[in-house]
Amino acid sequence: MLKRYFVKRAWRNFLIMIVPTLMIFIFIGFFFVYSQRESLKRESVKSLESFEESLEASIYNVGYQLDALMCNSSFSLALRTMLNYTEMRQNDQIAFKMIKYFFNSYETSYSYFHSIYLYLDGRERFLTSDTGQIAGIDTYYDQDWLPMYRGMKPDERVYTNQRWVQRYTYGEPVELISIFYRMTYLDGVIVINIDKGEYGKLLRSILISENQKVVLFNSEGEVVCITDPELEQFESEEFTEEIRNNILTEGEAFKNSWVNIKGKYYYVDTLYSPYLNLYEVSMTSATQLLEEIKIYLLLACMILFAEMVIMFLLAYRYTKRTFGYIEECVDIFSAAERGESYDSHFRDADDEYAMILNNVIRLYINNSQIQMDLLAKQHENEMTEMMALQLQINPHFIFNTLQTLDFEAIKKLGNQAELHHMIQLLAFVVKYALSEPTAPVTLSEELEYLKSYIEIQNIRFNRDVITYFEIDDEILDCKVFRMILQPVLENCFEHGVDTEKERIVVKVKIYDRGDHISFAVLDNGRGVSKEDIGEIYRKINSRTSRNIGLTNLNRRLILRYGAGYALKIQGKEGFGTIVSFNIPKESDNSENLN
């Protein structure tokens, strides 16, 4: 039973100990996730800003420089002359060369430049950096840029789009990003074509985090470029559609927020570049965040596990200590019950609870000892009364009378008479009963007395009560107190006998149980009901009860050996009764040796 409580208590203590730790872990976990998210956002915004700067620096500057060049009248006149099929003069020739020079320098310094076109409205020819010559709109391999330029809104200064070009039918098509840059002082356009493949590489290198991708949308909400090729596959139509709508209706791509695209979380963050008329949508995957959270969880679980082990050990130790106290208390109580010295059992009070506990125990023990003393006193009084009774009736009178009776019986009936036999038995019984009550006897002496007593009872009631004995021979010399069994048998004869049963069998079992001797008297008489047993217990434990038989025996057992040695009564109505008790083994020999 103690074990079950132990497990229960240990478990509870463990839970109490683990709760604060768990709370701390949960709190830190939340804080960690929050701060990670925030830093992810911050990084993403910062990264996007620097991205924009690079973007503008790499593309816009070229357009700006060329535009500025065209503001110069000699350049603009030269361009106009060139595109008008007019003969170029000396000055124009120089300007033309200068422009070509510019083209060359761009193409050589930026690997991602594909080509630059200069075109004036209404002309049929344009200047291309690709060949460094004037080309005809209708004859040039790249033709679809012009409709795009013409589709530009009049108030739009810059327009960006992507398209495919194929110079030769057998060549690989090249994907281009074209930036249409309306000239400030001329009615014309500067078209900057960028090799998307090359440029993508550059853009990717700008981004800080691997998990960040940027999608560029033009003013019509079309996807111009994606930094990560993988993203093109994932590209959620719904999401891009949503952004397109946003751009067309509100002029803003998206609010900075978390979105879930196909089960993956992204932090979406946008910037609008007015110079390029582009919307940059950055998408930072939460994968890294999740990874970090995973690592945190793993670490937390490991620490938690280690802590749980420690907590468990602590809980175990703590509970064990508590149970140690309880066991001590039990020991002290049982030592006190046995009447042994219990002072040595007391633990030094090392905390206030132990001190209080010790005091309570002492108080209780003193109290129960007072009760025991009272009981002992009462018993002593009864013994004194008995002695007084013995003194009042002169034993000489009794035995001389018995002697006379015996002789009369022999004289009249002969020495085989039952009467003679009975007187002899009675004399033995009375002699035994009148002896010093506290003088110890051996079990075999007690049994001899008991057999005489049973024989008298059998003759008296003319009943054939079979009493038989099952006794371990080894304990016959053990010490018992006088008339230890007689009250039980008396009880059998007086209360147990059922007149309807033809034969009553009483079994007396006395067994060696190591350091104990167990006594049990069983009869198959009329038995006892549950209520009867309760009543008997009440009577034999009552301090005021004067019933001399079982009460006296019970009292003597408790006084001599402790409360654990009290009488036990079992039985069933109509079947019989068992009265049993144990006593510690006291060998007669041990004393002789001493």
Next chain:
Amino acid sequence: MYRLVIVDDEQKILDGIAELFPWQNIGFEVVGKFTNATGALDFVSKNEADVVLTDIRMPGKSGLDLAAELKKIRDIIVVILSSYSDYEYMRQALKSDIQDYLLKPINYGDLSNCFEKIRSILDEKNITEGIDDTPYYDKMLHAVDEYIENHFKEASLAMAAEQIGISAGYLSKIYKEKRGTGFQEQLNSTRMKKAAQMLVDPSYKSYEIAYEVGYDSPKNFTRAFKAHFGVTPRDYRNGVRVNRSRA
């Protein structure tokens, strides 16, 4: 025959002791009985006597006083009769060179044992002629056998001895001498025969049989039965027999 003087202040007890015990059987004859110490002292000083059996508590001179004075007259054996084990008296009795003491009411076994001992002491002093009277013993032992046959349930050596009026020790000795088997052996044998008869009748329970043939412990009965027949009572009832040539 040795001469015995009995002293007790109660007339009826005095007569009872003198008349109801078969003194002759154990070799004594009552030559005087007195209700006070003075009479006994007077008698012993004038007549021959070997043993005085006296009550301890008497009006006037007590039994112990009497013993002390008797010792002054002659070297005579004194046995004290006490009704109750009284330690103070016992202590004095031991001092006064008392041969033995008996408790009232007198148990025949104790008395015969006590006087058996006294007789052997006296026999040593005056080497007497051993009279061998076989017919007398035969008659006595026959009575013992009959007693065993009829009272096997409650029979004991002490009671058998009481019946024929000799001491238990003496009976045991002569029974073994004349019959070849001991008294207890004979009794056991009779009990076993009866038990075997009863076992054949299934209406008896085993412990009832044990009780009927004088055993109060079924364990002991089983042990004795097995020793006698070589099989347990249960096996015997089930028809198992062992042929044993008993030595």
